[in-house]
Amino acid sequence: MQTRSLSGKTALVTGSTSGIGLGIARSLAAAGANIIFNGFGEAAEIHSICAAAAQYFEVKTSYHGADMSKPEQIAAMMNAAKEEFGGVDILVNNAGIQHVAAIEDFPVEKWDAIIAINLSSAFHTSRLALPFMREKNWGRIINLASVHGLVASAHKSAYVAAKHGLIGLTKTTALETASTGITCNAICPGFVLTPLVQKQVDARAEKEGISMEEAKKALLSEKQPSGEFVTPEQLGELAVFFCSPAANQIRGVAWNMDGGWVAQ
Numbered sequence: 001m002q003t004r005s006l007s008g009k010t011a012l013v014t015g016s017t018s019g020i021g022l023g024i025a026r027s028l029a030a031a032g033a034n035i036i037f038n039g040f041g042e043a044a045e046i047h048s049i050c051a052a053a054a055q056y057f058e059v060k061t062s063y064h065g066a067d068m069s070k071p072e073q074i075a076a077m078m079n080a081a082k083e084e085f086g087g088v089d090i091l092v093n094n095a096g097i098q099h100v101a102a103i104e105d106f107p108v109e110k111w112d113a114i115i116a117i118n119l120s121s122a123f124h125t126s127r128l129a130l131p132f133m134r135e136k137n138w139g140r141i142i143n144l145a146s147v148h149g150l151v152a153s154a155h156k157s158a159y160v161a162a163k164h165g166l167i168g169l170t171k172t173t174a175l176e177t178a179s180t181g182i183t184c185n186a187i188c189p190g191f192v193l194t195p196l197v198q199k200q201v202d203a204r205a206e207k208e209g210i211s212m213e214e215a216k217k218a219l220l221s222e223k224q225p226s227g228e229f230v231t232p233e234q235l236g237e238l239a240v241f242f243c244s245p246a247a248n249q250i251r252g253v254a255w256n257m258d259g260g261w262v263a264q
């Protein structure tokens with residue numbers, strides 16, 4: 001049974017209008033946390049995501065549309081969080097994009113966007129969230145890295161570089177807060193069937209002239225020994241665990257949930 005262990009806390013989950021971020025936001029709301037949603041999408045759909053979470057989980061929700069590649073918009077979002085909720089207790093740096101191409105063909109603007117959104121945004125949100133967490137001597141920073149923060153795959157240079165960097169930032173943040181009630185950890189999922197991975201499934205099905213189901217199986221069988229996708233709900237439960245007192249001494253880890261991917 002879910003307890004309301006995070007009642008009275010406020011969680012900001014970047015990139016929570018879809019996929020893993022939305023799953024984590026819902027799990028944190030189920031544990032009683034107020035949620036600040038962020039990410040792109042249709043205004044009406046975003047409104048209904050916020051309203052549904054508020055009603056179903058009986059928490060306060062709000063939304064900020066900051067583009068996570070823009071430091072000044074990130075600062076505006078953090079200010080809005082301070083004004084509306086007093087500050088952010090739980091920061092989940094989740095927004096991310098992917099692009100797949102060989103290094104010599106990799107568009108320079110895609111490289112810059114991936115480094116900005118998947119890595120630098122976590123630096124900006126963290127630097128702006130930490131003063132409030134230090135004041136309260138409690139906080140949780142959870143960085144959504146990836147198995148690609150631990151091992152590489154061909155044709156994902158920017159993503160692999162950003163995710164390795166994010167694990168480095170996680171360790172540094174954990175050390176700088178080690179003697180406080182603030183912890184910082186990374187979660188490293190294997191394949192999760194979200195829009196980000198669906199694009200790779202579609203590309204594979206088209207390239208190899210196979211069905212969607214065959215393309216999913218092919219993708220999993222190359223990397224993920226369980227042969228099953230990780231789910232946003234499973235990742236959400238891990239995030240709730242990181243927020244619990246049992247996790248007070250988990251600091252600076254890169255915790256993979258990957259169906260055995262990096263055990264190979």
Ligand code: NAD
Pocket residue numbers: 014015016017018019020021038039040041066067068069094095096097117118144145146147188189190191192193194195196197
């Ligand atoms: P997704 O495409 O479903 O969701 C990405 C979210 O980020 C969306 O809400 C989108 O609107 C938001 N976003 C994208 N660019 C943004 C920007 N500039 N500013 C603000 N928001 C922005 O993807 P997902 O699979 O749920 O990925 C979430 C995170 O998990 C990413 O960091 C991704 O790298 C990581 N991850 C995903 C997988 C996977 O298999 N899906 C595996 C490992 C790690």
